[in-house]
Amino acid sequence: MKKVVLIFTCFFVLIQLYAEDGYNLWLRYNPVENKTLLTSYKQQITGIHFSGSSPTLLAAKEEILNGLNGLLQRKTPLTSLISNGTVIIGNSSSAQIAKAGLQNELKQINQEGFIIVTKTIAGKKCIIITGNSEVGVLYGSFHFLRLLQTHQPVNNLRIISSPKLKLRLLNHWDNLNRTVERGYAGFSIWNWHTLPNYIDKRYIDYARANASVGINGTVLTNVNANATILTKTWLEKVKALADVFRPYGIKVYLTARFSAPIELARMKTADPLNDSVRQWWVEKVKEIYSIIPDFGGFLVKANSEGQPGPQDYKRNHADGANMLADAVAPYGGIVMWRAFVYNPESNDRFKQAYEEFQPLDGKFRKNVMVQVKNGPIDFQPREPFSPLFGAMPKTPLMMEFQLTQEYVGQGTHLFYEAPWFKEVLEADTYTKGRGSMVAKVIDGTLDDHELTGMAGVSNIGNDINWCGHPFAQANWYALGRLSWDHELSSATIATEWIRQTFSNDKKAVTGIQKIMLNSHEALVNYMTPLGLTHIMYNGHHYGPMPWGNTLNRPDWNPVYYHRADSFGVGFDRTAKGTNALAQYKPEVRKQFEDINNCPDDYLLWFHHASWNHTMKSGRSLWNELCYRYNTGVDSVKSIIKQWNSLEKFIDKDRFVQVKQLLNIQLNDAVWWRNACLLYFQTFSKMPIPAQYEQPDKTLEHYRSIRVLFAPGN
Numbered sequence: 001m002k003k004v005v006l007i008f009t010c011f012f013v014l015i016q017l018y019a020e021d022g023y024n025l026w027l028r029y030n031p032v033e034n035k036t037l038l039t040s041y042k043q044q045i046t047g048i049h050f051s052g053s054s055p056t057l058l059a060a061k062e063e064i065l066n067g068l069n070g071l072l073q074r075k076t077p078l079t080s081l082i083s084n085g086t087v088i089i090g091n092s093s094s095a096q097i098a099k100a101g102l103q104n105e106l107k108q109i110n111q112e113g114f115i116i117v118t119k120t121i122a123g124k125k126c127i128i129i130t131g132n133s134e135v136g137v138l139y140g141s142f143h144f145l146r147l148l149q150t151h152q153p154v155n156n157l158r159i160i161s162s163p164k165l166k167l168r169l170l171n172h173w174d175n176l177n178r179t180v181e182r183g184y185a186g187f188s189i190w191n192w193h194t195l196p197n198y199i200d201k202r203y204i205d206y207a208r209a210n211a212s213v214g215i216n217g218t219v220l221t222n223v224n225a226n227a228t229i230l231t232k233t234w235l236e237k238v239k240a241l242a243d244v245f246r247p248y249g250i251k252v253y254l255t256a257r258f259s260a261p262i263e264l265a266r267m268k269t270a271d272p273l274n275d276s277v278r279q280w281w282v283e284k285v286k287e288i289y290s291i292i293p294d295f296g297g298f299l300v301k302a303n304s305e306g307q308p309g310p311q312d313y314k315r316n317h318a319d320g321a322n323m324l325a326d327a328v329a330p331y332g333g334i335v336m337w338r339a340f341v342y343n344p345e346s347n348d349r350f351k352q353a354y355e356e357f358q359p360l361d362g363k364f365r366k367n368v369m370v371q372v373k374n375g376p377i378d379f380q381p382r383e384p385f386s387p388l389f390g391a392m393p394k395t396p397l398m399m400e401f402q403l404t405q406e407y408v409g410q411g412t413h414l415f416y417e418a419p420w421f422k423e424v425l426e427a428d429t430y431t432k433g434r435g436s437m438v439a440k441v442i443d444g445t446l447d448d449h450e451l452t453g454m455a456g457v458s459n460i461g462n463d464i465n466w467c468g469h470p471f472a473q474a475n476w477y478a479l480g481r482l483s484w485d486h487e488l489s490s491a492t493i494a495t496e497w498i499r500q501t502f503s504n505d506k507k508a509v510t511g512i513q514k515i516m517l518n519s520h521e522a523l524v525n526y527m528t529p530l531g532l533t534h535i536m537y538n539g540h541h542y543g544p545m546p547w548g549n550t551l552n553r554p555d556w557n558p559v560y561y562h563r564a565d566s567f568g569v570g571f572d573r574t575a576k577g578t579n580a581l582a583q584y585k586p587e588v589r590k591q592f593e594d595i596n597n598c599p600d601d602y603l604l605w606f607h608h609a610s611w612n613h614t615m616k617s618g619r620s621l622w623n624e625l626c627y628r629y630n631t632g633v634d635s636v637k638s639i640i641k642q643w644n645s646l647e648k649f650i651d652k653d654r655f656v657q658v659k660q661l662l663n664i665q666l667n668d669a670v671w672w673r674n675a676c677l678l679y680f681q682t683f684s685k686m687p688i689p690a691q692y693e694q695p696d697k698t699l700e701h702y703r704s705i706r707v708l709f710a711p712g713n
């Protein structure tokens, strides 16, 4: 009997050991299995010559040694000598690097950039990893490991790389009670209860993962802010995290609740022009910096969705932002002031951020960035770029993308976001003529700004695999890589991620990449094709509810967005409608304002088009809608087929996990298609063409579906 128990226990332990839980993200450092490649790597990497012992350099050293141990299946020795295959790592001021004659290369990178070059030193062929700063060396080390993990040649390296953006941030919408607003991966990873004394290993792995893709800041708390975080007890907890992150080049930021002086100091007002209020913030900021000397600054959501703000005192956003900016300026801090504002009185939510913020261009302090969501509404599956990009040349604008999948399948749909992000980054604002891409607005090259940045609303929780859906990790990865270099293509980023996360096998890489690259269009088609917007369930935003019309605020109801009637569907934003198009430059306006030229993908964003309107395909709008919804469902079926064909390349755990989630995605896609087509059919009065699968349930059935529990809302 004892023997049986022992065998069973061993078996169980082995399974545990080999269970693939996704925790290691893209930092797996699995052995290089290809023998030829492994031999050549071993010849080209014979030892590590490491200079420096600061916490950042030690983090780089540990990562390199661990990484190489795993990849090359042997301990790579540290050496003080230079021989063939020595990898010399150190910052530009270290003795070995200073001798290497890299002055020209070093001039080409900025403070956070890195260089990885092959050099012959005293007749010995070496690889040098360096930068102008310690964090540059850390980034270079991670990049070197990326090359090996993705099986790239390392025999003749010349990589000179600098981040294009200064601030590369995650925005956590994490509450102090550990719930996460719009979080679909468990509870918050910040265990406030055990901080500051207990340092979960996760915090270190979080920092490693971020540093590996160049993310250099994290806003720890929800923009729907709680002032408690600014009290001493909580600041000590924040300090503990800041101490863990510092070696990895990551600064912490907090959200500032505008009414904090009232809530924490019982003041009568939070008016930004009131001297006592201003002084309260000066003192509070002084306290913060005395605890966290490299505190990054504040992110603020004000006068939006019930949050307090300067307008409560008849002041404007600049008044509010500047008050905080003045308080943090002496310490080099910054304020990221969000432009996500809308109120129920306006005739078009699309126009509001522009209306409130554009007139304030030039009125913000130098250390204020206005943080703008990619589109004018709210992280919809497809949105035109926010008209604020290009419209505030005197103000640095920071991009806000959403990694967490609020409107886009939450924790269950496979949705690779890089193509979603790139669509906006590559859009041309025409503010300074052709070629004035959104990317150039945010990287500062268009209007000559030094303060630049991109933020991603985090999709990280305490789930064992961090992000819930195994493929959601790719979105965290993509945010980092794009904020480093927005010119990287979605395909390149996907390839890197797949090779590090799943497999280097060519068939696996091609197959998974295809799935990822198709996932955006698939989701748009089965949720909101042709420019439909915000027709999700009220509140939790999961599943279709185009009939939604019961909330007090019209701009929270789906019917506000699609405006379907017996004539047609869509929101007229031309001069005949709300004229939101006037917020764009004429060249952009021109692309959208003529119903016959407007790209199909954006048609219903800008036009109330007749059900009989002839689309580019020659189909009527109604038939095109049927076609798109069905294409969306078919795409999910193809994705499932493709995934199933990859079984032999993927570990069982993740294969099964994704397979099950894809089945939910297919059910959801069918739900979306049937519910939306049946609903819109009540207006179009046209049949769903016979060649398509017909809904097997009634509209009443779909209307009666209640998603009772959706996490994170």
Ligand code: GCV
Binding pocket: 173, 181, 182, 223, 224, 301, 305, 340, 378, 406
């Ligand atoms: C943090 C949307 C979301 C809210 C979110 C808000 C924002 O409205 O539904 O949960 O609040 O955006 O970005 O501030």
